[in-house]
Amino acid sequence: MESTTKNTPQHYPERTAGGDGAEVVAAAYPGPFRCPLCVTAFTVGHSLTEHMRTHRWEVIFLCGRCSRSCPTIHSVACHYRKCGRHLTRTERRPPRRASVTLSLMSSLAKKKCRRYSVEYLAYGFVPSPRDQLLPMCLLCTCSFSNESMKPCKMKKHLLNAHPEYKDKPLEYFLSLKDSFHKGEHCLKLIGQCSQQLDKGILASYKISKLIAQTGNAHNVGESLILPSVSIIMSDVMNLNARDTVQAIPLSNSTVCRRIDEMAHDIEDQLNVIACATDGAASMVGRYRGFIAHLKRVLPSVFTIHCVIHREHLVSKKIVFSGNCEENNEDFDTLLLHSEVRWLSKGNCLQRFVALWKTIVAFMSEKEYEDKLIDAKADIFYLADMFEKFNSLNKALQGRDNNLMNSKAAVVSFLKKLEVYWHNIGRHEFLQFPNLKTIAEEVNDDDLLVYVNHLKQIQKDMEERCHDLVNLNIPDWIVDPFGVSAVEVDTEIQESLIDLQSDTTARRQFDHYGKDFWVKNDLPNKLPALWEKVQIFFIAFPSTYLVECGFRKVAALTKSRNRMDVATRGDLRLSLSNLEPDIMKLAKNCQPQGSH
Structure with missing residues (x-):
């Protein structure tokens, strides 16, 4: 075998x-x-x-x-x-x-799969909604195996479990069947409506955010957006827009409430570590100023005077005071009012120099030609100087500006001023292109005035920006991979070694430079280093964003009350780069605000 x-x-x-x-x-x-x-x-x-x-x-x-x-x-x-x-x-x-x-x-021993028959309704049984091969009792909604699909077993269940219904006519079970199917259909509809309503609430939040960012009135959603959506769906997509439009709540009060909720969510994400202001008493006052109040609430906050405002004061004070002294005026200062801090005076004077001959011809008719010609060298010199101030202004602007960039720009300008007055005293006008075109008309007395003027600007700017110039920026922040860990503070030595050993971080530093600190996921990976670094890259050294916000305020006040701008969340949503957690807000939102 x-x-x-x-x-x-x-x-x-x-x-x-x-x-x-x-x-x-x-x-x-x-x-x-x-x-x-x-x-x-x-x-x-x-x-x-x-x-x-x-x-x-x-x-x-x-x-x-x-x-x-x-x-x-x-x-x-x-x-x-x-x-x-x-x-x-x-x-x-x-x-x-x-x-x-x-x-x-x-096949004879194979189990027979029984099918449902309408006759079984007399015993109160219908096919189970989950499986049509299984019988389900309408009275107790219990499902049984396919083997129970026999009249004798169904009748036995009716007599034992529900004896009070054994004499009920067929019409009773028919009505019970209709009620069961209607209830099941209603549950499906409720589930579909609930899902559609959740999507509608989510869309309501997103549209409300767009309304706030664009500065439109709150009723634009109900008066313009929803009718537009209805037209697009019905005419372009050939869909029934009625149910979709009704599922998106965009009434005036709803949009207002959505905006406030998103603004509060953004406010909860804020972490104030620095504040930049101008020099007004209401901001820097010792007792009632905003900075004093902020430091009582947050003692560790870093405060700085707006660097653009300082440079603006330097240029304006020097020029205006000199003009007042020459004209024997009773005052040598000018009360400042609302104006754009970075007004391009350099470009204005450049246009004046470019049209010099035309302006002289025009002034000859007004009998001011001689005075204008006598001040020709001064005008050309000021055109060059304000062009340089204008370049400094541009370097101090932008959303990505920080303390390190501002210090570099100010220190660089101070060193350039020293080079300027040395060169101009030796009749070298390379840095003054407009003055170079009339070099033969410039005498030594004018050059002496310009040298003193440049020295005075340098001195005034050093006094106003002494805190920024003397700001200590550790070498390991500028070059984290070129400094030995022994030379840094003990509390960050281990974190710096971990960073220097990360080859991916080194490649990112070679690509981004100093911006590597904000591009990398440093707060989660190395919190000790981020605690020291964040002030230099997050703190904003100017009121540039405030000035940019004035246009938003002007636009918002056209469509609503001024008090609403201060108390509502439209301004925060339109200016902030932070994204509200719309999914969380939509989940916690009640479909009807009155409930």
């Missing part, structure tokens, strides 16, 4: 006397495969499966190791390769030929 098994490629034991449901070893993997009933050979296991169905037998493939059932010959072969559940180290590994067992079940 053993030799017969080895010589024959496949061995099929005879069908047992058990009849239906007997198990027969059909084949060893890989094939050929033979039918145990008619001994027909097949090269593919799937073909054997289809062939067995012609004998009205159902095939189940079992793993020879763990007896796990698989739907196809290929799946059981793959499973056999991975299966080692019954093997031990002492056993010899069998050959890679899995014996596949076929459970052959007669």
Whole structure:
């Protein structure tokens, strides 16, 4: 018997006397495969499966190791390769030929799958909504197996579980069935409406944010946006826009409430570490100024006088005071009022110099020609100087400006001033292109005035910007990879070593330079370093953003009350770069504000 098994490629034991449901070893993997009933050979296991169905037998493939059932010959072969559940180290590994067992079940022994009949409604049963092959009782909403799909079992359940309903007519169960299906339909509708309402609330927040950022009136959503959406959906997309439009609440009060909620969410994200102001008493007053109040609330806040305002005061005081003294005026200062701090005076004087001949000809008719010609050198010199002040103004502006950039710009300008008065005293006008064009008309007395003027500007600017000039910026911030960790404070030595050992951070520093500190995820990776660095890169040294906000204020006051601008959240949403957490607000929002 053993030799017969080895010589024959496949061995099929005879069908047992058990009849239906007997198990027969059909084949060893890989094939050929033979039918145990008619001994027909097949090269593919799937073909054997289809062939067995012609004998009205159902095939189940079992793993020879763990007896796990698989739907196809290929799946059981793959499973056999991975299966080692019954093997031990002492056993010899069998050959890679899995014996596949076929459970052959007669169609007579196969379980019959019963179908639902409308006659079963008389016992209070309907098909289950989850599976139409399972019966469900309308009275207790319990589902049963398919084997219970028999009149006798249904009647038994009705008599035992619900005896009070045994004499109910068929019409009663019909009405109960209709009520059940209507309730199920309502639940589906409620779920769809709830999902649609959630999307509508989310859209309401996003549209309200756009309304605040553009400075439009709050009623524009209901009067313009929703009608526009309705037209687009109906005319362009050929969709019914009624339900969609009604799911987006954009009334005047709703938009106002949404904007305030998003503004409060942004305010919760704020972390004030520095404040820049002008020199007004209401801002820097010792007792009642804003800075004094802020330091009582937040003692560690860093405060700085706006660098653009300081430079503006230097240039304006020098020029205006000189003119007042020459005209013997009673006052040598001018009360400042609201104006743009970075007004390009350099460009104005450049245009004046470019039109010099035309202006002189015009003034000759007014009898001011001689005075204008006498001041020609002064005008050309001031045109060059205000052009340089204008360049400094541009360097101190921008949303990305910080203390390091501002200090570099101011220190550079102070050093340039020293070079200017040295060169102009030696009749070198390379840095003064307008004055160079009339170099032959400039005398020594004029040059002496210009030298003193430049020295006075340098001195005044050093006094006004002494805190910025003397600001200590550690070397490891400028070049974190070129400074030894031994030279820095003890509390950040380990963090600096971790940073210097990070090759990815080094490549980022080579690419971004000093901006690497804000591009990298430093607050989460190295909080000790970020605690020292953040003041130099986050603190804003000027009131540039405040000046930019004036235009927003002017636009907002045109469409609503001035008090609303101060108390509502429109201004914060229109100026802030922070994004509100709209998803969180939409989840916590009530569909109806009055509920």
